[in-house]
Amino acid sequence: MSNNKKSNVFLKTNLQTMRHSCAHLLALAVKQFFPKVKFGIGPDIESGFYYDFDLSDCQKKTFEPDDLIKIEKRMKELVKKDLKFEKKKISFKEAEEMFIKMGQKYKIELINEIQEPLISCYELGDFVDLCRGPHLSSTKELGVFKLTKIAGAYWRGDEKNKMLQRIYGLAFFNQKELDDYLKLQTEAEKRDHRNLGQELELFSLNEEFGQGLPLWHPKGALLKKIIEVFVLNEYLKQGYQLVSTAHIANLNLFKKSGHWDFYRDLIYSPMQIENEEYIIKPMNCPGHLLIYKSQLHSYRDLPIRFTELGTVYRYEKSGVLHGLTRVRGFTQDDAHIFCTLEQLEKELVEIIKLTKSILKTFGFKDFKVALSIRNPKNKRKYLGSDKIWLLAEEALAKAIEKQNWVYEREEGEAVFYGPKMDIKVSDSLNRQWQISTLQVDFNLPERFDLNYIDKGGKKKRPIMLHRALLGSLERFIGLLIEHYAGAFPVWLSPVQVQIIPVGSGHIKFSQRLAKILKENNIRCEVDDLNETVSYKIRKAEKIKIPYMLVIGEKEAKSEILNVRTRGKKKIVKMKINKFIEKVLKEIEKKR
Ligand SMILES: [Zn+2]
Ligand SMILES: [Zn+2]
Incomplete structure (x- = not known):
């Protein structure tokens, strides 16, 4: 396994290097047609590369589709010339003089931010780029590439800056990989849940109602309800208890829980109600804590499992909103479990088993699990003692291992109150979707002074687990639509x-x-x-x-x-x- 993983990493790095080398080649080809072009940056990206150009000093100020064909053709000619990617380390002064001479103002801006004594550049033909590398040694080592589109992009992604022109390209090791990728893209477009959602009369997004707030039409609302009823029944069978909390709540509650401090960017502005500030709830946890607290609990009552199909509202920038998968209001199949330290591992195993069984029912077979743990070098970022962190991390790891699941440990990815595990599923096009989350929390029981009475009659702190199995129902339905290309199994079909x-x-x-x-x-x-x-x-x-x-x-x-x-x-x-x-x-x- 570890060997395999290593060679995958090796391949990935190689692919990134190859793609980034394509970006340099693209810049060189553009320079031959547009000698006065100013270069922005040109990184590798998922499945390819791009380069940003400023053509304002050129005769022709913009790229046109014909240019892409011309440039791609020139890139292919250059590949055959076996041009070398040559690294050079020069002083700041040399670099500055060189880029001034070339009139490359964006590169000058970039070198001014470099702290190192020597500046690393790469030469390819007569194109010199400010670049740390690495690169291939020659253009002959490049795989198969294809320029795909032209788009506007602000210099450094800042809308106050000048709009540059970006050329995107795809790059793979061989033609088959590129063809497979293009085929997958076409299939993915056909399955796009935003189009299918309309065709199947499931939902719509209407700016008149508000961005990122899907409107569920009769068939979609029914589908959502079918899913909710199914999972709720499964939870009830597993000993969960249904609770329900309002859509708004007192801001003080979220200050106490820490959400206001840690997630303020996600929370909509408070509203004033009779001299008190309320927010529309971004999470369901604080309400469930108060329900727990409203009664005295003995060790015999534990574990207590509260579940709520709770709708929460979180601020997402309009630029990142996407169909059902990134929205501003969504329903979670949320649950909070209160248990003792001794019960922790068993509870985790039960949750993972339940997750697996439910996701399988929905037609998903391949799971990828990540365990997010503390960064051991920066313990101050987290609450709770070493002992309790190690226990929780171990309990999570053991629970995952009991399923014979291979998982990745992601150091430093834990939330401030405890370690967590995430489950991704693969859809029918083998794309991965992050779905379930399970978190172990020592912080909220402390902040809310939660107790239970142990066997010896002493007050003790329970541990709290947060878990959302389908995650956001909206996102999950988006996934289902794409996974089944809209052809739901009979039990899920709104009209059978x-x-x-x-x-x-x-x-x-x-x-x-x-x-x-x-x-x-x-x-x-x-x-x-x-x-x-x-x-x-x-x-x-x-x-x-x-x-x-x-x-x-x-x-x-x-x-x-x-x-x-x-x-x-x-x-x-x-x-x-x-x-x-x-x-x-x-x-x-x-x-
Ligand atoms: Zn480079
Ligand atoms: Zn929670």
């Missing part, structure tokens, strides 16, 4: 059966059939609009309804159904009760 009467004479039987299905808890709709059957079938297929029943003269008389299954050509004849049995079985098995 579409009944399609052939003509107006068949509507009556269709409605009677719908009533029977509904009485059996099968979600169905009758498409009684005056349209052709083939159009209605196409429509139902487009919104990915699992079953379609076309009702004509024969079906209405014989009460034998013609069952069409989503994505299948074959039509199966079935009696009504057999069909009901089949669908109910699928719902129950959650297939």
Whole structure:
């Protein structure tokens, strides 16, 4: 495993070096067409590279799509020339003189911030870049690249600065990797939950209502409710208790919990209510702490597990908002567990088991686990004694190991009040999504003076666990839409059966059939609009309804159904009760 990991890291570094070397090559090619270009920066990025250019001193002030083709062609010609990437270390003065002579004002700005005695530059042909490296040795070592787009980008990402022109490119070791990546991109676009969400009539985002605040339409709201009811029932089976807290709460509570100090950037401005300040809640924890505190607890009561499908509101900049995955208000399947130190490991194991089983039910099989621990060199950043941190970290690690899960330890990634573990799942395109979080907390029980009475009759502090299994329901639904490309399994489909009467004479039987299905808890709709059957079938297929029943003269008389299954050509004849049995079985098995 460790060997494997090492070679992966090696490959990754190599790939980054290759991509960054492509950026230099891009700059050299641009310089040949635009001799007066000023260079910004050109890093490697995920799947490729970019370079920022200022063309304001050039004849042509902007890039056009044709330029990309020309520049890419020139890059390929330059590759064949076997140009060397040559490193040079020069004094500040030499560097300054050189960049002044070249008129590279952005580079001059950058060298002025370098503290080191010597400045590292790389030469490629007659293009010299301020750069720490590393680089490949020659252009012949470059893999396969492709320029993809032109975009505006402010110098150093600051909107007060000049807008530069950025050229993006993709780069991979070989053509197959590039083709695979492009294929994946096309597939990902088809599955984009923002488009599918509209097509499937699940949700919309309307600026008139507010940015980052999705509006759930009937089918989407139902889907959300189906998920909520399912997970809530699972939690109740596991001994959780349902609680509920309001959307606003007194600011003092969040000052006491530390959230106001640590997460103020995320919290919306307080509002004044009768001389008191209230905030719209960014987290559910403080309310649950108060519920715990409202009673005396004995060791016999523990563990206590409170769960709430709590909607919280957090400030996200409009620039980072994205469909359902980055929003300003979302519902968490939140829970807080209060237990003793002795119970900690067992509780953690139970939570992880539950997480695994629920995520599997939703169709996810591959999990990636990260354990975030303290940075041992900077203990002052964290609350709590060494002893208790080590215990908690060990308990988390043991609980993960019991699942035979491989995990990564991420030093310094813990939250200030305790270590945590995160679970990422892979979707059907093998992209990873961060979903579940489990945190061990010693801080809030302390701050809120939580107690229980131990066997000896003494007051003791419980440990608190925070866990959200699906995380944000909004984000989770975004993931589900993309994972299934909108074709949900039967148990999740907002409409499970579409009944399609052939003509107006068949509507009556269709409605009677719908009533029977509904009485059996099968979600169905009758498409009684005056349209052709083939159009209605196409429509139902487009919104990915699992079953379609076309009702004509024969079906209405014989009460034998013609069952069409989503994505299948074959039509199966079935009696009504057999069909009901089949669908109910699928719902129950959650297939
Ligand atoms: Zn470089
Ligand atoms: Zn919490």
